[in-house]
Amino acid sequence: MAVMTYLEAIRETLRQELRRDDRIIVxxxxxxxxxxxxxxxxxxxxxxxxxxxxxxxxxEAAIIGTAIGAAVNGxxxxxxxxxxxxxxxxINQIVQEAARIRYRSNGTFGVPMVIRAPFGGGVHGALxxxxxxxxxxxxxxxxxxxxxxxxxxxxxxxxxxxxDEDPVLYFEHKAAYRSLKGDVPDERYLIPIGKAxxxxxxxHVSIITYGLMVSYALKAAETLDKEGISVEILDLRxxxxxxxxxxxxxxxxxxxxxxxxxxxxxxxIGGEVSALIAEHALFYLDAPIxxxxxxxxxxxxxxxxxxxxxxxxxxxITEAARKLAKF
Amino acid sequence: xxxxxxTKDLQKDMYYHMALARALDDRMWILNRQGRAPVVYSSNGxxxxxxxxxxxxxxxEDWIVPYYRDLALVLAYGMTPRQVMLHLLGKAxxxxxxxxxxPAHWGMKERHILTTGSVVATQDIHAAGLALASKVLKDxxxxxxxxxxxxxxxxxxxxxxxxxxxxxxxxxFFNENNGYAISVPARKQMAVMDIAARAEGYGMPxxxxxxxxxxxxxxxxxxxxERALAGEGPTLIEAKTYRFVPHSSxxxxxxxRSREEVAEWKKRDPLITFEKHVLDNKILSQAEHQxxxxxxxxxxxxxxxxxxxxxxxxxxxxxDFVYHQ
Ligand SMILES: Cc1ncc(C[n+]2csc(CCOP(=O)(O)OP(=O)(O)O)c2C)c(N)n1
Ligand SMILES: [Mg+2]
Numbered sequence: 001m002a003v004m005t006y007l008e009a010i011r012e013t014l015r016q017e018l019r020r021d022d023r024i025i026v027x028x029x030x031x032x033x034x035x036x037x038x039x040x041x042x043x044x045x046x047x048x049x050x051x052x053x054x055x056x057x058x059x060e061a062a063i064i065g066t067a068i069g070a071a072v073n074g075x076x077x078x079x080x081x082x083x084x085x086x087x088x089x090x091i092n093q094i095v096q097e098a099a100r101i102r103y104r105s106n107g108t109f110g111v112p113m114v115i116r117a118p119f120g121g122g123v124h125g126a127l128x129x130x131x132x133x134x135x136x137x138x139x140x141x142x143x144x145x146x147x148x149x150x151x152x153x154x155x156x157x158x159x160x161x162x163x164d165e166d167p168v169l170y171f172e173h174k175a176a177y178r179s180l181k182g183d184v185p186d187e188r189y190l191i192p193i194g195k196a197x198x199x200x201x202x203x204h205v206s207i208i209t210y211g212l213m214v215s216y217a218l219k220a221a222e223t224l225d226k227e228g229i230s231v232e233i234l235d236l237r238x239x240x241x242x243x244x245x246x247x248x249x250x251x252x253x254x255x256x257x258x259x260x261x262x263x264x265x266x267x268x269i270g271g272e273v274s275a276l277i278a279e280h281a282l283f284y285l286d287a288p289i290x291x292x293x294x295x296x297x298x299x300x301x302x303x304x305x306x307x308x309x310x311x312x313x314x315x316x317i318t319e320a321a322r323k324l325a326k327f
Numbered sequence: 328x329x330x331x332x333x334t335k336d337l338q339k340d341m342y343y344h345m346a347l348a349r350a351l352d353d354r355m356w357i358l359n360r361q362g363r364a365p366v367v368y369s370s371n372g373x374x375x376x377x378x379x380x381x382x383x384x385x386x387x388e389d390w391i392v393p394y395y396r397d398l399a400l401v402l403a404y405g406m407t408p409r410q411v412m413l414h415l416l417g418k419a420x421x422x423x424x425x426x427x428x429x430p431a432h433w434g435m436k437e438r439h440i441l442t443t444g445s446v447v448a449t450q451d452i453h454a455a456g457l458a459l460a461s462k463v464l465k466d467x468x469x470x471x472x473x474x475x476x477x478x479x480x481x482x483x484x485x486x487x488x489x490x491x492x493x494x495x496x497x498x499x500f501f502n503e504n505n506g507y508a509i510s511v512p513a514r515k516q517m518a519v520m521d522i523a524a525r526a527e528g529y530g531m532p533x534x535x536x537x538x539x540x541x542x543x544x545x546x547x548x549x550x551x552x553e554r555a556l557a558g559e560g561p562t563l564i565e566a567k568t569y570r571f572v573p574h575s576s577x578x579x580x581x582x583x584r585s586r587e588e589v590a591e592w593k594k595r596d597p598l599i600t601f602e603k604h605v606l607d608n609k610i611l612s613q614a615e616h617q618x619x620x621x622x623x624x625x626x627x628x629x630x631x632x633x634x635x636x637x638x639x640x641x642x643x644x645x646x647d648f649v650y651h652q
Binding site: 052056064096100107142 | 390392427435451470487490494648650651
């Protein structure tokens with residue numbers, strides 16, 4: 001057991017996995033010599049060589065497309081997209097190819113691959129280094145999408161994603177890399193994909209969220225606790241598949257649901273979660289479901305006041321949960 | 328035409344697969360015109376390029392990543408006429424996709440034919456990826472991507488060549504240049520005369536070959552394969568050829584090319600010129616030839632009957648294989 005940052009947990013898991021299975025390769029832009037622009041893959045090329053930790057050309061479709069071929073031919077590729085904002089040149093390969101290969105071959109081919117990509121804002125990354133892109137992929141059957149919120153989950157979800165026989169998108173929040181620390185066991189363990197985590201039990205309001213927003217919601221819950229408002233927090237961890245049972249359980253328990261994500265409101269995961277609750281737990285609700293999300297502007301602006309206005313913060317969560325509790 | 332390295336038996340077998348592909352293709356068009364097959368994509372005219380290259384590979388072991396044009400290729404690679412017909416008619420037993428994909432979307436794991444979608448040029452990168460694994464695993468396999476000249480305008484074609492060349496991957500990019508992308512002629516597709524010229528920009532050899540001569544195609548593919556296995560990296564092969572029929576059964580090529588042009592190319596129909604070659608050089612006797620033609624007819628009839636009688640997929644399977652199960 002060691003205390004690690006979120007980033008270290010990812011790196012050490014990659015190292016442990018690369019040691020465990022020779023078929024695993026890691027590649028992407030700058031991941032080798034430089035160890036990645038965020039240093040996630042630092043030291044891996046030195047340990048595992050240029051054959052397994054590969055600096056690829058600057059071409060996202062090629063990175064994902066070759067990973068698909070390599071996966072079919074017996075490797076377990078873990079390609080990195082340098083920023084999730086730049087995943088779009090590869091969307092053709094991810095959606096049309098990786099997601100559909102098993103289905104279109106009637107189960108004969110599969111693509112066991114994990115696409116890692118840093119996402120999220122609040123780091124002065126502006127429009128093209130701040131995006132949350134998970135909803136695009138959560139829409140696609142054939143893909144799985146996971147977003148860890150703690151160093152512990154970062155490890156268990158990454159190992160599970162690598163173990164998975166299907167393509168998994170693994171999104172890492174940039175602001176979490178160094179700000180989140182926690183205990184991480186040394187041994188390998190798997191967190192099942194599709195299982196949410198009840199972070200905190202509560203009585204009055206349920207906050208359903210994922211990624212960096214989990215830690216923000218926990219802060220909000222502490223503040224509200226002092227005011228006598230008891231907040232339950234459900235960390236989805238996986239947004240495709242969703243843990244429907246856990247979502248309905250918490251909605252039924254408190255009867256008040258606040259859905260939080262940094263991704264913009266319209267078409268975000270919050271809409272899907274709200275629909276599930278409306279379909280299956282409507283008569284348990286004591287208030288309308290509330291969604292707190294990034295605003296519907298094309299992407300996060302640069303200038304600090306604008307960026308701050310975009311971001312979902314612990315304060316905004318506190319306010320929204322307080323209002324909902326008083327409904 | 329004949330080369331010593333290509334035995335008579337091999338040439339006989341090549342001819343058989345070319346003739347089989349043409350006959351099966353003709354049958355598919357008949358089924359389409361009779362309303363029994365919704366759509367057909369042909370290899371008609373491309374047989375020499377496809378069969379010649381397939382025979383230069385370690386068939387069933389080396390990976391091929393075909394496109395919809397490649398009926399003769401997949402036959403040469405071991406897909407049976409029955410399997411082709413099952414695919415055409417969308418039957419449950421179709422080994423390519425269990426009736427899920429539209430016709431000519433090949434893919435068969437046990438023959439190392441990678442599944443392919445409709446989006447052109449995506450497959451080029453997959454071949455590079457297969458080869459990346461081969462390089463790491465040292466499995467002695469070569470991968471070959473097949474594609475039309477029109478698809479080389481896509482970025483993914485260029486990304487694939489670049490990636491493969493940088494990493495010296497054991498892959499061959501095999502272009503079947505028939506001069507048209509549906510109706511768009513090559514001169515409106517690119518400002519260079521030859522696809523092979525693109526190779527230089529990526530640091531790999533670009534080879535032009537007469538795509539209507541299976542023996543020449545065989546030779547250049549063999550050389551490219553040897554380069555790949557020697558760790559010297561990828562090769563771009565451009566096989567110049569022609570398609571004798573419309574792009575698909577929904578197309579009418581009279582709208583964009585003259586009958587004179589088609590007739591001119593038909594003088595060099597690879598099936599006819601290669602037939603003459605095998606007969607003139609006594610690679611195939613007249614008696615053997617007749618026997619072969621009868622066999623092909625029987626095989627095509629059998630495949631048609633078998634596939635028509637085969638079961639359609641059960642709608643209950645609609646949700647199968649979205650994920651590993
Ligand atoms: C990305 C994409 N755009 C458009 C199409 C539609 N389409 C199918 S085949 C084709 C022409 C391809 O021509 P070429 O690459 O020369 O191959 P050929 O059919 O001549 O063998 C087009 C435009 C497609 N399948 N994929
Ligand atoms: Mg063409």
